[in-house]
Amino acid sequence: MTALPQLAEPPRRRRRSIGRRRGMLGLVLSLPAFGLLGLFFIWPLIRTVFMSLHDWPLLGVPEFIGFGNYVKAFSDDQFLRAVGFTFFYTLVMTPILLVLAFALAFLVRRGTRAHRFFQTIYFLPVVIGLAAGSYIWLFMWQSDIGPTTQLLGSVGLVDPTKNYFADFWTAFAIVVGMVTWKVVGLQMLLVLAGIQAIPDEVNEAARIDGASAWQSFWYITVPLLRPTLALVLVFSVAGSLLAFDQFYIMTTGGPAGSTLTAVYEIYRNGFVKFDVGYASALSILLMVVLGLVSAGQMLLLRNSDNS
């Protein structure tokens, strides 16, 4: 019933030859994905690792320096500060997205016209690119000229002359609001797909047993949504840890560098300071952290699943 990571185990014990033939077919079916990955991901990644072991300017002659770039990263205050901020951002973003995605999905989970209508509306921001969404919100919250500051200012809720991007907390809140608006519809869609995968009979049975709406939600639906939870969690954590566009456009890392993210630092090292070798090392470090965090999440969910 629960479909999460019991990958290595075949679905049923069968005669060995059939199992092998099925495995063979599985391998063949995976080949197109591997082809793409090998060419456009693994191979460039290997080159990135290679570059990370060099003092590698964007242009010019590289020089091998072993793990020098990695050593440097651990004493690079600016990078460490950016990593700290990135984790903070992720810790704020993830619960907001999770709770809202589930809440929205349950709000509009049925196939009625009204539910479908609201599904459509909540999902709409997803079709706008992250950069475009950032520009819209940047405009909305400009002091004096921004439509939102004007609107809320006219009813006395905010000070329309205040510069919301010059203060860490307001700037941060605006970015969090924008990302929630832009992404939560997608998370809602994933949860909806998960809900729909639960056979009606399960809820039906619970109802016949006399379970209340909340009971059947909390004790039946939520546990069955664990694979969906894993999906939403892994992608919102990874997406948050890789945040760049929204800060690049809306805060440019400010005020005073307080909203620089890890990827922003990678970008600055590669394309502002032209130190591609160091940027590569930072990328590899970030990937390792991300891999560990994601593996931890999957492990956690799998374990609680088995209990």
Added chain:
Amino acid sequence: MRRHTTLLVAMTAVAATAIGLSGCSSSGSDSGTGEASGTISVWTRDSQASFMNKLADEFNATHDDLKVEVTLVPAADFVQKFGTAAAGGNAPDVASMDLVYAPYFASAGALADITDRVDTLPYAGDMSPGHTAQGQYEGKTYALPFTGDVSVMYYNKDLFTAAGLDPETPPTTMAEVQAAAEAITALGDGDYGFAFSGACGGCNIFSMTPYTWASGGNVLSDDGKDALLDSAEVTDMLTMYRDLWQGGAMPELVQSDSGSNAGDAFKQGKVGIFNWGNFYLSSLTDPTEGAQFDWGLALIPGAEAGQTGSFAGGDDIAITAGAKNPDGAWTFLEWVTGDEGQKVIADNGVMPTRLDLLDSLYVPQDPRYEVFAEALAVAKVPYSVIENELFNDSNGVWSTMIQEAVFGSGTVEEAQAKAQKAAQALLDESNQ
């Protein structure tokens, strides 16, 4: 406006064709690099789109065997895109770049050495000195001056009048700038004396440093090896901005403005004084969206009367190291820096960099251009192979210093001392 321009272009085209024919044949025999032919790929920032396309059309019309193909690159991404392409060995033949990047790309080997070819140009000594210096690296020439963007002081004459100041005598010292800004702020009514883009390093090297230069100071030594961020002239400049900010003479938006809002605020008539470039003029004169008030422009002053300063911005143009058509590329460079090319540039409202042609091609078009021409004559630009890292990076040393000195809780001197130390460390590292 547009109709007017079209007519000018048409007339220019006729004139340039006549000149172009003779010019072409003579250049061919001068350089002796053989018959150039084929296509020439040119990359330029999107902000240069209008005149670059006209320049290309004009060049193509006058050169039978050569065809220029312009590719527009988003200005904010030019360095990335050009850098990646050069690293991948697939750069275009010609790149027109923000001149501050020329030293880096020259030092990194992305540009072709054109010293010998440039020596053949009769006008090599008549080009903007700031642009020329940026095209040099270790005694060789890698890029030529192309277009000019100088910073000047724009001021709102209506607000000057309202504040009891004479609109026809703009401030001639920094103290007068500050006094005028404070007088305008005192009007109340949502008017501010001054504005700048506080979170935009590239904007501020352009609009702020002229005060320091005019006063006889600098932010970097001329050879680009030493940082001078803790010098007294920098202190004076930062103190003026800090006083204006703390006195409420600037709108709140300046603190986080990354380049788009300060100019809008001035255009809406809410700001008294604003330093910006010649490109801003067309935005103010736009018949529908331009300024609805009387404004003037003047040179940015220094500490004492008679001192003036400006930033020599704009583009240098270079042949890339891996150019597939270097001879064609050179023909194009020679043409755009020559009389015909500079005329097309000037006729499209962009400032030429040939000082010897300014008076004949550019200044007569608009009396206000006179101020730009004067600015170009005194304009400077800091030379550094790490200019991007030091100044243009919105989280770099320069931007951080401004944020801390103008808006921060510490003192101006503390911010300077910190920036000086950081900048010197970066310079020492890059000069090893």
Added chain:
Amino acid sequence: MTRTESRPSPATAAFSGVDPDTIPRGRPRILPTAAWWVVAVCLAVLFLYPIWVMVSNVDVADLLKLTDASRGLSIFQSLGNSAFVSITATLVTLVASTFAGYAFAKLPYRGSTVAFFVILVTFMVPFQAVITPLYIVLRDIGLQNNLVGVALVIATFNLPLSTFLMRNSFAAIPSSLEEAAQIDGAGPFTAMWRIMLPVAVPGLVSATLLSFFAAWNDFFAALILITDQKLYTLPVSIGILSTDNQFGVDFGLMQTGVLITVIPCVIIYLVLQRYYVAGLLGGALK
């Protein structure tokens, strides 16, 4: 299922408090109708407000600026390029992720767990960091400055999300369905194609939508990997056409550009949503 307890609750009916006919397919309600409408509408206003800000700042003069070809860029050409890249990338992603997702869910083989994890890792790479080596790879295989090259790169970086979706969709289908097909004489491939795929339509449509939007909105890959402006995609061209001068952004012009980019996505979404909902409600299981 150990935590499922059946605790009879007499309050259920009162709590639901609505005419049972309005409850489709007999599921219990969590919110009363009136409250539901209030919450749903308030949220809708919040979600639509930024879009309204965008639309209300669009004017005809800006539209004309964007379609003005005097900069040598044709927005229609870019539209065509974007359509080609997005459709190609989406098709490639769908084929690769459907096959791989099915293999991971139903046809596991030695090392498939690792393989799946490697695909997920693709999601974790800061794209900015691999762009230089990626550029060199594309140059070496002759696909630099080529729309197919861009499409393949985008497809690769869309693989993790859609593979994850497809794997979960297939995994959620009871194996009994596949077994029934095999008893009827279908091989594993036929079972996938004929029986399982139709059931996995909601997942497939989700994957299609997300791949398409990601490809359509991509700016960075197209910017760096394409060097001929005739091949620019819409986001790159819009970026260029909405730049008025040296510094700064014209917000009105930019909102117009965003709107033009968004319209095709909205259409695709609305069209596919019907199939998506149909897939959910009329799936082969029911």
